[in-house]
Amino acid sequence: MTSAATVSTSAEERRSELLRAAYLVMARDGVHRTPLARVAEEAGVSKGLLLYHFQSKDALVLKTLEWVLDTTASRIRQALAESSERSAAISVVVDAVWVGPDQNRDFFRFYLDGLEHQTRSPQFEELGDLARTIINGLYREVIESSTTLSGADSEAATTTMRAIIEGFFLQWLQTHNWKTNHQRYRDRCLLAVSSMLALSAGRISDR
Amino acid sequence: MTSAATVSTSAEERRSELLRAAYLVMARDGVHRTPLARVAEEAGVSKGLLLYHFQSKDALVLKTLEWVLDTTASRIRQALAESSERSAAISVVVDAVWVGPDQNRDFFRFYLDGLEHQTRSPQFEELGDLARTIINGLYREVIESSTTLSGADSEAATTTMRAIIEGFFLQWLQTHNWKTNHQRYRDRCLLAVSSMLALSAGRISDR
DNA sequence: CAGCCCTGACTGACCGGTCAGTCTAGGCTC
DNA sequence: GAGCCTAGACTGACCGGTCAGTCAGGGCTG
Known part of the structure; x- marks a missing residue:
């Protein structure tokens, strides 16, 4: 053995x-x-x-994609586990996601390369589901543990949260000074996510 | 002559x-x-x-990128001009942006290909600025004409609006049934953008 | 108007290089 | 020595870019 x-x-x-x-x-x-x-x-x-x-380059690319998705999710979960306060969970996640310029730049460009493959090569069909399971699963946990949202509400909030985060990454990537802009975009991203969640929770508790 | x-x-x-x-x-x-x-x-x-x-494939790609960016912005401005009501401008833009599954899918994937080139080939350096000028310019106009936001506030709102829209596109692209999901993601996107703008305007008027 | 020339859009054959994937032979481990 | 690893030479396809040459049109000259 x-x-x-x-x-x-x-x-x-x-x-x-x-x-x-x-x-x-x-x-x-x-x-x-x-x-x-x-x-x-x-x-x-x-x-x-x-x-x-x-067996092929495509297979290697796919495995690499899966590997980095897993690895990254683990890293963020780790950061989350190390911070005990429930209330600040969202800010912890956003900070953990926006690790640093180089790391984010590499990851996100590779992630986009994965998307390119997913939408054009049958071999990569399941990649979208995998990413969704990993990323949305993580975000949803955080949302449900730190707000009153649940069910369809937390699902919608999760999608919007992911959209905001990835949307900010997209714009940040297009920036010349991505190294120095990292902090600015992270801050804006956190603000937008926090506002959105506060609003969602408020809306729910209003009914 | x-x-x-x-x-x-x-x-x-x-x-x-x-x-x-x-x-x-x-x-x-x-x-x-x-x-x-x-x-x-x-x-x-x-x-x-x-x-x-x-002169080269890269040059062709760059010109094509510029061409489609211009063309698309014009189309959206056109849609905006045809609707007279100022108040509904946001919903008009979001609808005009989410034209249809096939058109959106092609455009956005090509847009991402452009980003891939921009971050890796010196020839495409200015592309980020061009896209920013065209897209943010358009969104900002709409925001300033339909809310009380201006100055740094409308700039921030513009960035967030773009992030939300592009973030939703990103997730929608990763969906198996992108054809049938188009409407759902468009609706969610509109809701998120509207909420965010209402909140921003509210925040401002509160001070 | 007829013949001429020039220009510049356009073609298709071709070249040089690149790259994914194959294959064979060797080595290491149990 | 059998079976898993590993190296690296090799191949065939593909592709970007070059280039010599064709062709049509539009002036210019006599």
């Missing part, structure tokens, strides 16, 4: 290394601008190995 | 035809998935001609 576990773990670990390398270079340079050879180089490995562990 | 004008007009017209064809196929299939030959085929023209009128 130990040996089997070691072998499979080692294979898993190797795969993770490859995914990490793939994410690193593909997020920065763009999926369509990144040859497998470049990923292999980054991982210090041959191109053949990538095709050995993943 | 007549002949000179005719000549230049004809060249312009031809260029427009090429841009229209380029948009048609590139928006649907994705810039990186579209060879010049495919655009040429769509335009009923040789590949060489594309490189004759535009």
Whole structure:
């Protein structure tokens, strides 16, 4: 059992290394601008190995997308767990989402590359559902734990919250000084999300 | 002069035809998935001609982006002009923006392709500014003409409005049944934008 | 008006390079 | 030594960009 576990773990670990390398270079340079050879180089490995562990470039891209989605959600959940106050949960999430210029820029561009693939290649069909499950699930938890919203109301609030956050990311990305603008857009984003949730909760409690 | 004008007009017209064809196929299939030959085929023209009128594929892509941004803004302004009521301006814009599933899907995917290019290729540096000028300019006009907001307040509201709209588009794009979901997301988007503007105006008038 | 020339839009063949995916041979581990 | 890994040479397809040359039209000259 130990040996089997070691072998499979080692294979898993190797795969993770490859995914990490793939994410690193593909997020920065763009999926369509990144040859497998470049990923292999980054991982210090041959191109053949990538095709050995993943069957095709598309498969590698898909796995990388899933990997980074999982990883990121875990990181944010972690940040959430470390802050005990329920009331400030929204601000904690928004802060955790807006980690930093470079990290956000890479992630979001890669996320958009994923969307490009999802809408044009059958292989990536389920990606939208996966992203929705992970992202909306996370946001909804936060909303239900820190407001009075529930049911269809929290579902609607979740969608709007996601729209606001991703919309701000979109605009921030189009900015020349994305490094210095990061804080400004994060603040505006937090304000918009907070206002929207306060309004939603108010509306509900008014009836 | 007549002949000179005719000549230049004809060249312009031809260029427009090429841009229209380029948009048609590139928006649907994705810039990186579209060879010049495919655009040429769509335009009923040789590949060489594309490189004759535009110097490179990148240049063609950039011009197409600018063309569709201009065209779309004009269309929306038109819709706005045809509705006389000032009070409903927001709902008119949102409706005009959410024209229809196919049109929105093509435009937005192409818009995202533009963003991908902007953040990765120096040639597309100015694209962010151009989009900002056109889109935010349009939204801001509407906000200032239909609310009491002005100055920094309308600027902030504009950014948030754009974030909400584009954020909803992003989520809608990730949906399997984007055709049938179009109306639902449009409605939610309108609600979110209206609420946000009412809240902003209220906040201002409260001080 | 007839012949001429020039211009510039346009074509299609072609080239050089790139890249995903294949294959073979070798090595490491159990 | 059997089976999993890994390397890296190789291939075939594809694609952006070049270039020589065609063709139509529109002046200009005599």
